[in-house]
Structures are given as structure tokens and as C-alpha cells.
Amino acid sequence: MIGRRAFLTGAGAGAAAVVVGFDPLGGGWVTRAEAAARPERSSFARVPELDGELALDAASRDAVTTDLGNIVHQRPRAVLRPGSVRDVSRMVRFCREHRVPVAPRGQAHTTYGQGLADGLVIEMRSLRRIHALTADRAEVDAGIHWMELAKAAFARTPRRTPPVLTGYTQLTVGGTLSVGGIGGIVGGLDSGLQVDHVRELEVVTGTGEVVRCSRRRRSDLFDAVLGGLGQCGIITKAVLDLVPAKERARTYLLGYDDNARFFRDLRILIERPGIDHVYAEFTSAGTSPTYTIHATVFHEPAAPPKDGPLLAGVSATPEIQDTGYLEYVFSIDTLIDEVRATQGWDRLVKPWFDVWLPGETVERYLGDVLKTLTPKDIGPLGAGLLYPQRRSEKGRPLPRVPEAGASPWMFVIDINTVAEGPDVEPGYVAEMLARNERLYARTRDEYGGTLYPIGSVPMTARDWRAHFGDVWPKLRAAKRRYDPDGVLTPGQGVFGHRD
Numbered sequence: 001m002i003g004r005r006a007f008l009t010g011a012g013a014g015a016a017a018v019v020v021g022f023d024p025l026g027g028g029w030v031t032r033a034e035a036a037a038r039p040e041r042s043s044f045a046r047v048p049e050l051d052g053e054l055a056l057d058a059a060s061r062d063a064v065t066t067d068l069g070n071i072v073h074q075r076p077r078a079v080l081r082p083g084s085v086r087d088v089s090r091m092v093r094f095c096r097e098h099r100v101p102v103a104p105r106g107q108a109h110t111t112y113g114q115g116l117a118d119g120l121v122i123e124m125r126s127l128r129r130i131h132a133l134t135a136d137r138a139e140v141d142a143g144i145h146w147m148e149l150a151k152a153a154f155a156r157t158p159r160r161t162p163p164v165l166t167g168y169t170q171l172t173v174g175g176t177l178s179v180g181g182i183g184g185i186v187g188g189l190d191s192g193l194q195v196d197h198v199r200e201l202e203v204v205t206g207t208g209e210v211v212r213c214s215r216r217r218r219s220d221l222f223d224a225v226l227g228g229l230g231q232c233g234i235i236t237k238a239v240l241d242l243v244p245a246k247e248r249a250r251t252y253l254l255g256y257d258d259n260a261r262f263f264r265d266l267r268i269l270i271e272r273p274g275i276d277h278v279y280a281e282f283t284s285a286g287t288s289p290t291y292t293i294h295a296t297v298f299h300e301p302a303a304p305p306k307d308g309p310l311l312a313g314v315s316a317t318p319e320i321q322d323t324g325y326l327e328y329v330f331s332i333d334t335l336i337d338e339v340r341a342t343q344g345w346d347r348l349v350k351p352w353f354d355v356w357l358p359g360e361t362v363e364r365y366l367g368d369v370l371k372t373l374t375p376k377d378i379g380p381l382g383a384g385l386l387y388p389q390r391r392s393e394k395g396r397p398l399p400r401v402p403e404a405g406a407s408p409w410m411f412v413i414d415i416n417t418v419a420e421g422p423d424v425e426p427g428y429v430a431e432m433l434a435r436n437e438r439l440y441a442r443t444r445d446e447y448g449g450t451l452y453p454i455g456s457v458p459m460t461a462r463d464w465r466a467h468f469g470d471v472w473p474k475l476r477a478a479k480r481r482y483d484p485d486g487v488l489t490p491g492q493g494v495f496g497h498r499d
């Protein structure tokens, strides 16, 4: 028989355990040694043959018990490192049969247990090949990092780039497409979200079926998976748009200490032809918050940007940073890599808060909310961030954004709180989660905002229904069709797992 690739688990000194089955009665995986020792327990179901590994050892399971937030902890019973899409399909089918919850795990950079499960965690990073790279598209495995794709596309002749890139790029394609993917460093103004640049997906549904879907083919699945929080399928491959990349980036840094002047200049810059990307940072230094706009122009070396016309009417004096395109694209990665190496970033508690605001209320919102924040609400390693998005460029039903109004703009606001050290004072997490609940209720009820579900806001199934609004019936229908036994991605709590 072609080898059942051993699921080596390294349990115990020198001993390697091979998983051969799942005991539906005991609810546990069975190793070959256990099966041999207790031949009378023949009730265990045989796991399918795999190209990759199914690990049961403590180290593999411990490594996936939490996410970047370090708030929720859940230990899975097994970890799959798929060697192929077939492995994902076979194990989902198997888990469904035995009612074992399954969570795909990208880089696990959400902060409230969204990708955890007590059943099977699938490490999507095992699948990270670029299958095709042409002048206008790339076909990639879902476990690839955007950084890896950006480097490969830029190395091509002529140079290419994904039209939208998240601020931090060591995130998986499958992970950000499941939440939406706003253009933290590239795109955003007039380019929509990452989900707006997907031509086709390969998805393993909750029944284990492998389906290719697009706007025209199985569009109900396509609509339910992009921005769909892993509820209806596991993205295994994506065909993504690529666009021409310029060689250089010039960034104007503009500082403010009052809300009104900051927003006046922000509105000028987001409408200014020639500006390719804008985001802003804010702090909560007691009663006098500060704001910094980062406005960037991509260009060829022979045609540098004309600073005067680009900044006409702007009241702040700019500091100018000139870099190569990729140096700019990876600037947040450079910062995070630094705090990861020096401050133990991965282990710090991060009760993040992330919402969309309509253009009509964002100025009032930020002014009001910043008055309520203390320095602890962001922390020395945290950040307050604002990302503009032209509403007309967002074309997908998900993620949910605020209702349309008079303004053509919407904004993502992040209050990315980071605790000062790995050991937080008692009550810190509860205090921050209560703050997030309070802020979310205010954002939604007073300012017409919606949740951007990457952070740490406790949500009941009822909250989710309200959040999805008129998209809810379609999402629920897709869930019933594609994950009828509700095994996929329980950590989100969308269909009640967390109630």
C-alpha cells in the first residue's frame, strides 16, 4: 500500500507516536501504540491517508493554543499540517463525521481566539506555494504571506504588486481574505479591499468538498467566504489581481495636535490626485492627543513627485521620507519585527478594538472617544490608527461596513492596545474587554459604525446577527448548505459556539 504518511508526533523522549484513528466514544485521537495495546477497542475510526502530518504531541498542540492577543486559550486535540488540499478535504470530512470542530489557522494574528478550536487546528502555512504569476494575476496557496507574494511580484519584469496590502504583511492570504483585508500600506483610497481583488477561490467546505468559486461560479459560496470569517469554507487557493508597481515611494509625515486641523488636512489629502496612500496614527496622551498623517506617492526615479502641488492647502509642515517601494511596503513589518525581537511582542496581551466609521461621524467620533482614553488604553507599544476607504470601491457584500450616507468615505479606526509586559495586573483583561464592549455599543448606536472583526470585542450570536444585518439570511443559508454540521471555525462564535 502507498504509505500512510506517518503522523509523527514526537511524544515522549525519542518515542514517535503515529495517529491511526479517532475514538468517537472517548473523543480522542488514537496512536498506533495505543491501538496495539488495546486491540479490544476497535471502535476507533481510521483516519484517512494523508500527504502531510497530523500531530498530537504536546509541543505542537501548545503552540496553537492562543493567538496574537494572548487572551483566549484553547488547546486542540490535534494539529494538521496539510501536505495537500486533499489532506484538508479528507480531515474536514473525517472531523464532520465525528463532530470534531475544525479551525484553519493562518498567522493567528487576530486577538480574541478567532482561529482556535478544541478539536482540530489546521496550520495553513504548510500550503504556501505560488502556482502562477503573470502580468495581471497570481494563483497562490492560502497559507502564503502577503510579504512573500509582494516580493515575488516585485521581482518579476516588469514589476508587479498586489493592489491592496495590509500594514503588516506577514499575514496569510487566507486569513486576511477571511476578514476583508484593508489597505494598511498599499491601496485603500481608491482600490477597495483585498477581497475586491480576488478572481477565483478554491475552498474546502464544511462537508470536505473541494469547490472552485468566483463571482460567476458558485457565487453564494464566493460571497460567503470572502470576509466570511471562515464560517462556510476553508480557502485553500486564491487567484488574485496584480497591478504595475513603481520603484520608489515618497511619504509625507504631517503632525497635528488638534482634531479639526488634522481632519481638514486629511480630507484634502485623500481627495488629492497623485496621492496613492494615506493613513494616520493618533495617540491618547491624556487631554492633548496628537495625530500624524502618512501620505505616500509611488513613483519612478525619473519622475519624482512635485511636493508643492501635492501638499497645496495643507497646514502642517511635512517631513519627507524617500524609500524603495518594498522598503516602504515592509515598513510596519520592520517595526513589528523589532518589537518582536526586543520586547517579546508575541507574548504581550493585546485587547485590540477595530471598527468602521462612516465619513459623516468619524471626526466627531475620534474627538469624543480620544477624550475618554488614558495612555494605558493604547500603551507604549500599541497604536491608534485610522485608514480611509472610498466607499464606491468596496464591491463585496462582506465585510460589513456602515450604511451609506452623504459622505463618499468610510474609515477604519483601530485602538490597538498592547499591555506593557507579559504579566498583566489582575483585572486588566476584564477591564479592557469591558471597555471594548462599551466602545463598540457606542460606535454602533451613536455613530453608525460597524465592527471590523479582527480584535477583541465579546460578541454573542445575537450581536453577530445584528452585525451582519441584511447579509445574515444569505450567510446563514450558505452555512446550512456548506457547513451543515457547524464544524468550521468555532472561535468566531458567529453561529453560537461562544454563547
Ligand SMILES: Cc1cc2nc3c(=O)[nH]c(=O)nc-3n(C[C@H](O)[C@H](O)[C@H](O)COP(=O)(O)OP(=O)(O)OC[C@H]3O[C@@H](n4cnc5c(N)ncnc54)[C@H](O)[C@@H]3O)c2cc1C
Pocket (backbone or CB within 6 Å): 068, 103, 104, 105, 106, 107, 108, 109, 110, 111, 114, 115, 116, 124, 142, 143, 165, 166, 167, 168, 171, 172, 173, 174, 175, 176, 178, 179, 180, 181, 182, 183, 184, 185, 229, 230, 231, 233, 234, 235, 236, 336, 454, 489, 491, 492
Ligand atoms: C500588526 C498587524 C497589522 C495589521 N494590519 C492590518 C491591515 O492593514 N489591514 C487589515 O485588514 N488587517 C490588518 N491586520 C489584521 C489582520 O488582517 C487579521 O488579524 C487577519 O486575520 C490576520 O491574518 P492571519 O493569517 O493571521 O489570520 P488568522 O488570524 O490565522 O485567521 C483569521 C480568521 O480566519 C480564519 N482563517 C484563517 N485562514 C483561513 C483560511 N485559509 N480560510 C478560511 N478561514 C481562515 C481563522 O480561523 C480565523 O478565524 C493587522 C494585524 C496585525 C497583527
